[in-house]
Amino acid sequence: MAKKPSVEFVLRPFEGLPGEPDWVALREVVPAATAPVRTTKEHGARDVVITTVLPAGWLALHRTDGTVLVALQNNAGSGDASRDVAAVLLAALELEPGSPLETAPPVEPGPRLQDVLDLSVPFEVTVHEGFDYWLGSDAEITSEVTASLEEANATIVPTRKLTAVDAAYWCRMGAREYLRWAMPHDEQQMIDALARLHAERESGIGDARFVGYFRACGVVVPVWDLAPGTEAEELEKPAQEFLTRFDRALADTSALDPAARRARAGLVARQVTLR
Structure with missing residues (x-):
């Protein structure tokens, strides 16, 4: 039986990306923040929002308003966080509007963020006081959604950039x-x-x-x-x-x-x- 190819460990997975230190901060220490990125023409020149976390531990979310959000703080781990996030991002682009990505793609060699993203787009971080940005302008605000947001917001560590x-x-x-x-x-x-x-x-x-x-x-x-x-x-x-x-x-x-x-x-x- 052939051995599955493995992903090599990368010590500085976000090296070479615009704003590498901010990528690290959003992955490790900032509770609620977003930054826009854009994929290369090869990958559709799509606008995507990188975020710290998403509800229910989702890896990504294609909102009904068309916005695609990809979470940096997740448990998917191949040894190369850039490859892991790129795999999630590419899978998220295939989601139907209104759908979350709950399961990580298979761990296997593949393109990294440095290959998938347009590196001319600056990584401009917005820190949020709460997680209300999860919702689109056309989201249905039910009592369950409100309760979930209140619970998440109650645990947030106040942070400023x-x-x-x-x-x-x-x-x-x-x-x-x-x-x-x-x-x-x-x-x-x-x-x-x-x-x-x-x-x-x-x-x-x-x-x-x-x-x-x-x-x-x-x-x-x-x-x-x-x-x-x-x-x-x-x-x-x-x-x-x-x-x-x-x-x-x-x-x-x-x-x-x-x-x-x-x-x-x-x-x-x-x-x-x-x-």
């Missing part, structure tokens, strides 16, 4: 606020830069304390613990100022001094990986 810098997301978890900032740079160079700043006591953003980082889809995501009550708009200028310092540290290719080496060891010891 900063406008002054790319792929940085403020969130409020209970009584605490955090900033999580996905960055596309080489991991080792980025950790060196963060270590230099941490050793120089310049790793904060305003009053926000840099507490470490995690890795998701091959992208490093630094995290800051904010002063209680900090709102997203208060971070815009401090984030720009941090980015200036970070770019300077990133450009420094000299050997780390002892303080920076100690800071680096501490950062690496605390980092975690998400998928």
Whole structure:
């Protein structure tokens, strides 16, 4: 019996897509957001909406108004998230209006998002306060639909996207606020830069304390613990100022001094990986 071809693991599945860090953020940390994409002419030049999640864990939804939504946060896993999402997207284009995609396509080699999408279209994220965007303008709002939305909205983590810098997301978890900032740079160079700043006591953003980082889809995501009550708009200028310092540290290719080496060891010891 012939062995089925397998899908190779890809550490940075969204590399090469416009807005790679935002793709990672929507897949891993943002609860409710959308971004429009368009398929290539080969795949029909169709407009599609990428979203974080869909009701009932659906992988995709072809709404009755013609809008096709594809969820990034799903359990389909071949080792290449780009291939998985592309397979879902292509299957979603074949759905009848009003139909969800509930089951993932078979795991097998196939086109990736980098092959399916028009890469000239920017990945422009809109963060939503709730999941009402699931419904089209002509959707039937029944009591069951209302109850489902209310349940989903009750669990949402308030999140805002900063406008002054790319792929940085403020969130409020209970009584605490955090900033999580996905960055596309080489991991080792980025950790060196963060270590230099941490050793120089310049790793904060305003009053926000840099507490470490995690890795998701091959992208490093630094995290800051904010002063209680900090709102997203208060971070815009401090984030720009941090980015200036970070770019300077990133450009420094000299050997780390002892303080920076100690800071680096501490950062690496605390980092975690998400998928």
